[in-house]
Amino acid sequence: MAEKLKYACIGAGGIADKKHLNEYSKRDSVEVAAICDSNIAAAERLAQKYNVKNIFTDYNEMFDKLKLDFISVCTPNYLHAPITISALKKGISVHCEKPLAINAEEAQEIVDAKNKYKGKVMVALNNRFTAESAFVKSCVEKGMFGEIYHAKCGWRRRNGIPGKGVWFTDKKLSGGGALIDLGVHYLDLVMYFMGYPQVVSVSGATYSKFANSDNRLRAGYKNNGDGKFDVEDMAIGHLRTDSNATVNFEFSWASNIEKEVKYYELMGTKGGVSFVNGELKLYSEIFDTSINILPDVSSNRKVVSEFDHFIDCIINDKEPDSKPEQGAALMKIIDAAYKSSELMREISL
Numbered sequence: 001m002a003e004k005l006k007y008a009c010i011g012a013g014g015i016a017d018k019k020h021l022n023e024y025s026k027r028d029s030v031e032v033a034a035i036c037d038s039n040i041a042a043a044e045r046l047a048q049k050y051n052v053k054n055i056f057t058d059y060n061e062m063f064d065k066l067k068l069d070f071i072s073v074c075t076p077n078y079l080h081a082p083i084t085i086s087a088l089k090k091g092i093s094v095h096c097e098k099p100l101a102i103n104a105e106e107a108q109e110i111v112d113a114k115n116k117y118k119g120k121v122m123v124a125l126n127n128r129f130t131a132e133s134a135f136v137k138s139c140v141e142k143g144m145f146g147e148i149y150h151a152k153c154g155w156r157r158r159n160g161i162p163g164k165g166v167w168f169t170d171k172k173l174s175g176g177g178a179l180i181d182l183g184v185h186y187l188d189l190v191m192y193f194m195g196y197p198q199v200v201s202v203s204g205a206t207y208s209k210f211a212n213s214d215n216r217l218r219a220g221y222k223n224n225g226d227g228k229f230d231v232e233d234m235a236i237g238h239l240r241t242d243s244n245a246t247v248n249f250e251f252s253w254a255s256n257i258e259k260e261v262k263y264y265e266l267m268g269t270k271g272g273v274s275f276v277n278g279e280l281k282l283y284s285e286i287f288d289t290s291i292n293i294l295p296d297v298s299s300n301r302k303v304v305s306e307f308d309h310f311i312d313c314i315i316n317d318k319e320p321d322s323k324p325e326q327g328a329a330l331m332k333i334i335d336a337a338y339k340s341s342e343l344m345r346e347i348s349l
C-alpha cells in the first residue's frame, strides 16, 4: 500500500472526538500524527483515546514541525479562516468544519488562498453525505422534479441553546447564532439540490428572546451559566435567485413549538420532495392522479462518507464535492440575512 497520509486534528472538542478523529483514525490510508488544542488537557484526553503520539497547543508550530498532508479544523468558528489559510500556505489540505468562516469576507479569503496555494479545502457539510441526500440529488439531476422554483427549509429546536458562556453564544467567536450554526446545514442542502443558483436578494429577521432568560430548560447542552449571549436564538428569512426561484428558511435554538424539527421541501414543476425528521417522501402525478412515493434509500444505496470522499480527493487530485466556494456563498446569504434584520429591509446582492 502507498504511504499513509499524515493527518492532524486541530481542536479537540465535541466534533473532533465524535467525527473527525473517530473516522480518520479508522482509515488504513491515514496516520493520525498529531492533535492540537490550545487547551492541553483536551488534546491529551483525545491523544490518549486515539493513541496519538504528538500533541501541540500552537497549530503554526505543528505545521513547522510535522510534514502534514491534511488537517481537520474543529475549533470555534472564528479560527476557521486563520487556521485554514495558514495550512494552505504550507501546502496542507483542510477539512474545515462548518461554517466555513464567521463572515463572507473571511470565507472569500479562504477561497482565494485555496486558488493561490496547493492544497484542497472541503467544508464539513455532512448532511449531503447521506443516502437520502444522494438520492434526492440524483432525482434532481435526472429531471424528476422538473424546474425547482421554490424550496423551504428549517431546523427548529424547542430547547437547544448551546449554552451561555461558551463560544457558540459569543458573536465575536461564532459569527452568529442559530442561523450560522444550524442554518448552514439545511440552507446548503436546498442550495446544493438547486445547483447553487446565484442569489440576488435576501430578507431576514433575527430574534434573541431567550438570551437573558434564567430558564435553564432552554439550554440544550454545553450550558455554562451566565456567559455572553449576543447572538440570535431564532432567524427566519427568504431569498430570491436570478431565475426568480425562492427559498424560505427558519432556524431556532429555542422557541415555543411542540418539538424539534429538521426539514426541507423542494417544489418543482414535475414533482416535489419533503424530508422531515429523517423521513423522505416524493410527490408527483401519473394519469391525472397525484402519487406519493416512499423511497427505501437506506437499504439500496451505498453512501460515500465525507471522510472517504476527502481522502479520495487528496490522493487522486479531485475537487471535493462540498466546495469552499459554496461555503462562501452560504456566508453571503447569512451575512445578508443579518444585515437585513438590522436594517429592517431586503438586501440586494
Ligand SMILES: NC(=O)c1ccc[n+]([C@@H]2O[C@H](COP(=O)([O-])OP(=O)(O)OC[C@H]3O[C@@H](n4cnc5c(N)ncnc54)[C@H](O)[C@@H]3O)[C@@H](O)[C@H]2O)c1
Residues within 6 Å of the ligand: 010, 011, 012, 013, 014, 015, 016, 036, 037, 038, 039, 042, 057, 059, 073, 074, 075, 076, 077, 079, 097, 098, 099, 124, 126, 181
Ligand atoms: N458538522 C456538524 O454537524 C457539527 C456539529 C458540531 C460542531 N460543528 C462545528 O465544529 C466546530 C467545533 O465545534 P465543537 O462543538 O467541537 O466545539 P468545542 O467547543 O467542543 O471544541 C472546540 C475545541 O477547540 C479548541 N480551541 C480553541 N481555540 C483553539 C486554538 N487556538 N487552537 C486549537 N484549538 C483551539 C477548544 O479548546 C476546544 O477543545 C465548530 O465550528 C462547529 O460549528 C459541526
